[in-house]
Amino acid sequence: MIAIRVDTLCGMGHFMRCKWLAVELQARGKDVIMLVDSVLSEHYTKELKVPPLKVTSGASELEDADNCIKLFKEHKLVIATLIVDSYRLGKAWERYTSKYINNIIAIDDLERDHCANLVIDSKWCGSHTAERYKEVTTANTVHLLGPDYAMLAPAYRHRKRTFQKDKRVMFSLGGGGNWEKLTLVVRELLNKQPSLNVDVVFGPKAEYTQALRELANDYPQLQVIEQPSCLAKYYQRCSLFVGALGTSLYELAALHTPALTFAIAKNQSNSQSYLDDLGHYFHIDDLLDNDARVIANLVSTLLTHINRVAALRSKAVINVDGLGARRVVEAIFSTSTKSHTTQIQPSANDEAPCYDVAKDITITAVTDNHINRYLAARNRVDNAWRMTITKKIHPVEHYCWWFNNCRESFVMAVHGKPVLYIWHQLHQINGKDYLVGGWFAASQQVSFIHAQLALEWQLTLTKEQYPKAIWLAVINKENKFVNLLNHRAGFVAIDKEDEKMEVTKMLFPQATLADFHFVAKEVNK
Amino acid sequence: MMVSKQQVQTTIQEFLMTRGVAVDDVTIAEYDFLSAGALDSFETLSLMMQLESDYNITISPELLLEPSNAKVGNLAEAIMSLINDSNKS
Numbered sequence: 215m216i217a218i219r220v221d222t223l224c225g226m227g228h229f230m231r232c233k234w235l236a237v238e239l240q241a242r243g244k245d246v247i248m249l250v251d252s253v254l255s256e257h258y259t260k261e262l263k264v265p266p267l268k269v270t271s272g273a274s275e276l277e278d279a280d281n282c283i284k285l286f287k288e289h290k291l292v293i294a295t296l297i298v299d300s301y302r303l304g305k306a307w308e309r310y311t312s313k314y315i316n317n318i319i320a321i322d323d324l325e326r327d328h329c330a331n332l333v334i335d336s337k338w339c340g341s342h343t344a345e346r347y348k349e350v351t352t353a354n355t356v357h358l359l360g361p362d363y364a365m366l367a368p369a370y371r372h373r374k375r376t377f378q379k380d381k382r383v384m385f386s387l388g389g390g391g392n393w394e395k396l397t398l399v400v401r402e403l404l405n406k407q408p409s410l411n412v413d414v415v416f417g418p419k420a421e422y423t424q425a426l427r428e429l430a431n432d433y434p435q436l437q438v439i440e441q442p443s444c445l446a447k448y449y450q451r452c453s454l455f456v457g458a459l460g461t462s463l464y465e466l467a468a469l470h471t472p473a474l475t476f477a478i479a480k481n482q483s484n485s486q487s488y489l490d491d492l493g494h495y496f497h498i499d500d501l502l503d504n505d506a507r508v509i510a511n512l513v514s515t516l517l518t519h520i521n522r523v524a525a526l527r528s529k530a531v532i533n534v535d536g537l538g539a540r541r542v543v544e545a546i547f548s549t550s551t552k553s554h555t556t557q558i559q560p561s562a563n564d565e566a567p568c569y570d571v572a573k574d575i576t577i578t579a580v581t582d583n584h585i586n587r588y589l590a591a592r593n594r595v596d597n598a599w600r601m602t603i604t605k606k607i608h609p610v611e612h613y614c615w616w617f618n619n620c621r622e623s624f625v626m627a628v629h630g631k632p633v634l635y636i637w638h639q640l641h642q643i644n645g646k647d648y649l650v651g652g653w654f655a656a657s658q659q660v661s662f663i664h665a666q667l668a669l670e671w672q673l674t675l676t677k678e679q680y681p682k683a684i685w686l687a688v689i690n691k692e693n694k695f696v697n698l699l700n701h702r703a704g705f706v707a708i709d710k711e712d713e714k715m716e717v718t719k720m721l722f723p724q725a726t727l728a729d730f731h732f733v734a735k736e737v738n739k
Numbered sequence: 740m741m742v743s744k745q746q747v748q749t750t751i752q753e754f755l756m757t758r759g760v761a762v763d764d765v766t767i768a769e770y771d772f773l774s775a776g777a778l779d780s781f782e783t784l785s786l787m788m789q790l791e792s793d794y795n796i797t798i799s800p801e802l803l804l805e806p807s808n809a810k811v812g813n814l815a816e817a818i819m820s821l822i823n824d825s826n827k828s
Contacts, residue, residue, distance in 0.1 A: 572801045572804055573801075573804070575804075661780075662780030662783065662784070663800045663801075663803050663804055665780075666784070666800035667800045667801065667804075670799075670800065694781040695779075695780040695781040695784060698781055698784050698785065698788070699784060702784070702788055
């Protein structure tokens, strides 16, 4: 028999993934028993042939392990394989239980210490994924790592993105969560867009839900969904998911559902570049710390540009196919299981215009999949001091700006690795064409030579595209190099009485004459 | 204009001297001003602009993408090519 000890005190995420593993084991004819901390409604356990057993959660790992062993003896269960999924139970628990059971398997997300025979962690950490657990497990431990091992319900195996005629937003906090803040967000959203369809999904441990239930009385298109056993149909029918990251990350990836997520638990903090690899570009850890109106505005922005958000899903270089449970079962019963890490897929070409500027140096038009790298570069400390706005830009502000901006942005790459971003934008003011632009480093590898190459390329391009335009720029007085570079390129100081001075002040309201040189250049001079 | 590589090398040597970097005649050709950290981005650009002005040429930034061109002797050689091309046209 196979036993699975799973934590049900901290939401339903652990239980659900273990359940789908159990279902797959059952499909292979294996007897499975789950040990849980709390009684669960049949709603969640109906797929299990044997109802879960409640085990007394131990005050310590050893106590919990001992409680499990005692429970097996009490029920006369002969356990061949014991699987554990709990942040509270780690190496000490495994060591104790391994005295009684030969095969111990640990499911984790947090790269904790283990002495289990097999460790499964579906988290994607880029090129670091394969290195996880090497220092915290034994030499004999087999590792199955990455989203290939995300254990999802069978409903996620046949990916179908249904066409949504009317926009619908789905909110979820997983199995638990405090709904106070999201209630304010939903209220703001419905005030802005009264005809918007909204699904709100409550888990069994959801708190402060009364206000949303009352709101649903006022808005018939606001639907409250209570403790569904599977979220797949709700993910499929929504235009945009807004909620806590967690198991939803892989479920949303499998269904290509556009999403805006935030963190409410420690396993939900993720590096943005890893999430980008999964096609999930909009995760803000502290999203709920923002004003409800600000959050609602971001949701509206994403809805307005939902086609672009949805297109980003299709650029994922990590594929989630929903077959994780099957792979884990195959590994458990294979006699020759080796450690394996999910591999990155080659990305589809963006067909963005690309220019060769020098050997191994290209400049390519920026596409939406740069949205987070652009922000990360803009917020680099070595860039901020040069800008008119020196404070860090928050992702909420950035995302709203990104979908509404009219800049033409480009990225310079050396041997395929981005080194700087450069942009320009045309403004038509009082019947005249004006160009403004800028650039910022994307990496430590950028040199002044790259900056010079980029600027010369930009001036050549804009000369062709906007022959009548006048370039306007403000350059920090302390930036001697850029001042000289622009001088060499033909920029001259703008006279205080010149019409161009007023236009420049309007376009760069944060720049002061005390701190910046105001300069201009006719494109065709 | 008849210009020699030695002349160009001397221009660079004198530029370095005015920035407080003294390099003797024996070692100047092999002196790498970027690796030595002798010139920052502003000074390097200033040097290029002075060479452009003195010798009536245009220097592409690509020239310094080749790390060996930060050695004074090699840079002088590259500048000579530009001067010769400019004289031909």
